[in-house]
Amino acid sequence: MSRGFPQAEYEGRLARAQARMADEGLGALLLTTEPEVRYFTGYLTRFWESPSRPWFLIVPSSGRPIAVIPSIGAALMASTWIEDIRTWAAPDPEDDGVSLLADALREVGGPVGVPSHLETHLRMPLADFARVQRLAGLEFTDDRRIVADLRAIKSEAEIAKIADSCGIAARAFARMGEISGPGVPLAQVFRDFQRLLLEEGADWVPYLAGGAGPEGYADVISPATEVPLAVGDILMLDTGAVRDGYFCDYDRNFAIGRASEGQQAAHARLIEATQAGLEAARAGVRADEVWQAMAAIVGGGEGAGRLGHGLGMQLTEGLSLTAKDRTVLQPGMVITLEPGVETAPGRIMVHEENIVITEGAPRVLSPLSGPDLPVI
Amino acid sequence: MSRGFPQAEYEGRLARAQARMADEGLGALLLTTEPEVRYFTGYLTRFWESPSRPWFLIVPSSGRPIAVIPSIGAALMASTWIEDIRTWAAPDPEDDGVSLLADALREVGGPVGVPSHLETHLRMPLADFARVQRLAGLEFTDDRRIVADLRAIKSEAEIAKIADSCGIAARAFARMGEISGPGVPLAQVFRDFQRLLLEEGADWVPYLAGGAGPEGYADVISPATEVPLAVGDILMLDTGAVRDGYFCDYDRNFAIGRASEGQQAAHARLIEATQAGLEAARAGVRADEVWQAMAAIVGGGEGAGRLGHGLGMQLTEGLSLTAKDRTVLQPGMVITLEPGVETAPGRIMVHEENIVITEGAPRVLSPLSGPDLPVI
Known part of the structure; x- marks a missing residue:
């Protein structure tokens, strides 16, 4: 492009x-x-x-x-x-x-x-x-x-650039098996995933976060440690790669070695909440209404926090999908849907997709995940 | 570490x-x-x-x-x-x-x-x-x-982290032959050099700039284009890689295929100016005096601009080596020496090293370049 x-x-x-x-x-x-x-x-x-x-x-x-x-x-x-x-x-x-x-x-x-x-x-x-x-x-x-x-409100030309960045991340996520598995330190996965993003066409990688653990992760903003991935862990990577000045911002979860029923259920609930967000995200609807549709599924009430946000030249910009944001969605807005569930006390799983608000159903820019938790 | x-x-x-x-x-x-x-x-x-x-x-x-x-x-x-x-x-x-x-x-x-x-x-x-x-x-x-x-004023522990980042960039620069040469688009070199930095241990790469052209480059801040490197070009990469939250910030110039006498002379003059900066950079000396020592060699008077700056948790911070900065150097300050010369109207070459001010001669954190322009 x-x-x-x-x-x-x-x-x-x-x-x-x-x-x-x-x-x-x-x-x-x-x-x-x-x-x-x-x-x-x-x-x-x-x-x-x-x-x-x-x-x-x-x-x-x-x-x-x-x-x-x-x-x-x-x-x-x-x-x-x-x-x-x-x-x-x-x-x-x-x-x-x-x-x-x-x-x-x-x-x-x-x-x-x-x-x-x-x-x-x-x-x-x-x-x-x-x-x-x-x-x-x-x-x-x-x-x-x-x-x-x-x-x-993004122009079609801007949306094309965000889609381009989303495609880069999609190709990198498809190669996760090359860089992760039992015994690989999380910090090494972080470094290698940035390398994959560059190989797939990112100009630079301003943002990469994630976490790993048997019951999810403590937060989504911590730097990686040298602790190796273990069979039974959930690994999540959340990336903001940039191509020509526009970000993608979405994440993927992976089960290391095997996925437990509980992990699969948590992931399926995140996808269900994402689908509810997709169905709610229509021009004329308010940000807090989309939040409500997703929060009803992941639970947590206002404690569910921010379940998505605007995206573009910044990793996050514009509206927030929270209980308090009354912004009315308009065609051309690019936002993330980012539901999270608590999987154990102090442990969470988070899923994220990138979409464009249109006159009809949203256009999805990231390759929409199904309910099955991928196993590496 | x-x-x-x-x-x-x-x-x-x-x-x-x-x-x-x-x-x-x-x-x-x-x-x-x-x-x-x-x-x-x-x-x-x-x-x-x-x-x-x-x-x-x-x-x-x-x-x-x-x-x-x-x-x-x-x-x-x-x-x-x-x-x-x-x-x-x-x-x-x-x-x-x-x-x-x-x-x-x-x-x-x-x-x-x-x-x-x-x-x-x-x-x-x-x-x-x-x-x-x-x-x-x-x-x-x-x-x-x-x-x-x-x-x-950096602690020894902070200086060790900056030295660690400098070492990462040194190992990446030593591998430049793997990723650059005639016919390689500059944008590809930029992507691949970031990959090398990650492979060599960078946590992330917040900054990479550079340029290429037969008589140097127009500036040191432009993004890369898809124009392929050509025999006779000068290629410069300037990186701010981060390890554990601390930056390096130095650059290297390379001649593609062959180095002309004029290119070699320009590079030698940059190294001479760097050496003059190294000799001037003593505790108790002012930033403008170090600038003067370098400007006397690269010329350009006040138009020579900023010939170095502080470095640490930011790519640039603290003092500036300019004609106007009266900051007194103190032991523990980490700074860059960054002389530039005009090689043709609107074209420049820039060289940069990272040093620590001590009670005696500065300690060099980047592997100090000799006068010979490396050829790839």
Whole structure:
């Protein structure tokens, strides 16, 4: 699949943002994080891993975005559709882009909307943000959730990229027998699974988690230990592989050597809950209603926690399938269904699939698992 | 090498922070980012890749840190030395840890120091930070750079972990001939080099960049393209591989098929500049003086940019070797020496090594390159 997007993709995003900005009376959006900047520019680099330098993008009420960035990024930003690129020699202990940014904001005019709600953060030093506000002399406010709302609805081109990442993970999961089995340390499985993802076409592997144990695992976020897999263990791997800047995020469970009846029943219940989520996940339905459909099967009430979430340029983004999230599903939203069951005190099993909300039944991007727990 | 650190490592970090807090009259530090939280707790997970949930750590003026975190992290945090762990069911659209955090801060008392200077950011929604400040009713201020100052001086145990990561990259670089040569697309080299890093023991590979071309590359941050390597190209890979939470960050250049005199001369000049950096990098010397020693050889004046930086739990952290950074080198600082030369208009070559500042000559953690440009 070709890299990046045609310019029309970015023109559409900008037009939709500017229409919302006009409605909300905003003169500019100020963006500082990787996915926010990339959404409007296509600027894709792993260099965000270096936190030393801030990066700024201004979305004006009309005209193309203005990039105010460290000079080290000038060549790459010039390869995008952005024309107005202003740079400084970062990091500068005296003025790390502050006056350059304030000048640009003054030109564009306020009020300046900054993403400020759930799941957002401002990726620049707090002290410098205060200085920018003083120097710009404009009103700063929140972004009225414009950026999050736009990003939540994926274009067909974005969905194709997420599907591509899901396919990479599917091919890697199909090769699990090559890298795991009784006696293999979990840390080795983690390393080898990342290798498989790369061999199958991932550009990089920002996320891999998992766990193993006879009655499931204690959580789904711990790093791997050197403890070897044993016959009777359940092994789970949960991956966020990236291709061209878009994530997949799903997991698979495997029984090592043999699957007990209890393990098979737990897995079948997870698949049943996933199916209930698939049936509930329709445009117009709320996130908490999909959560309810799945929670009714896995149990645990509100303690069941988050049973899925949005997905895209981030491993997790947008809505959460929880008891409290009233977000209404819309066509083009890509979400995960991620039910979990307690298998013993302090031990769980979790299953996850990736789907797209449509006008009808959801489209499944990950190869939907059946109830049988695969044995390795 | 064993994972993690003995508890004494964290006790020492905490004692040093609390001594500085007493000097500065701070009642608490409020920390929100991965390396800040891990520095005082040992809490290590890739789950930070999910930006949906905020995480908070309070360092009080006496006693152990208090974790105020999403319940999904409770099991893992309980495996660290932290005892006071308060959780909520995140993400919660109504109160995403805000009141829990404000309560904890009120118990501890202010003023509350928040990292606010160069290279820092606050990893929580701006609107929620404003609510926390109102609810806590305490004075919020900056952290007086306490956290950055402490983190800049690595313990021997930390240095050993960085050395371990450097060794992994060294073994991968030694295998470059297996994965690169004329006709191999650069994107394939990137994928395969990440695979080699995993095979050689990396837990994960958060950063890989590089470039290729007959006269060097346009920048050091662009993603790879499918353009195949050609005889006469210079190939550079720059990696940040992680083992047990600590980075290496160095690069290597290779000539594909043959090295021209001009390429060899450019590489030799980079090594000469590195040697000049090594000779200048002594405790008591300023960062800008080390920069000057290297810039005198690679030229370019202030346009030479940043010629190195601190390294540790982040790919880049702490001081910068620039014309403006007056940071004084101290024993225990781990930094990179990263000179670059312009080889043609808009084309560069960059070399990088990792070193530790000591009471005498620096200790080199990456296997120091000689002047000869390796040919593949």
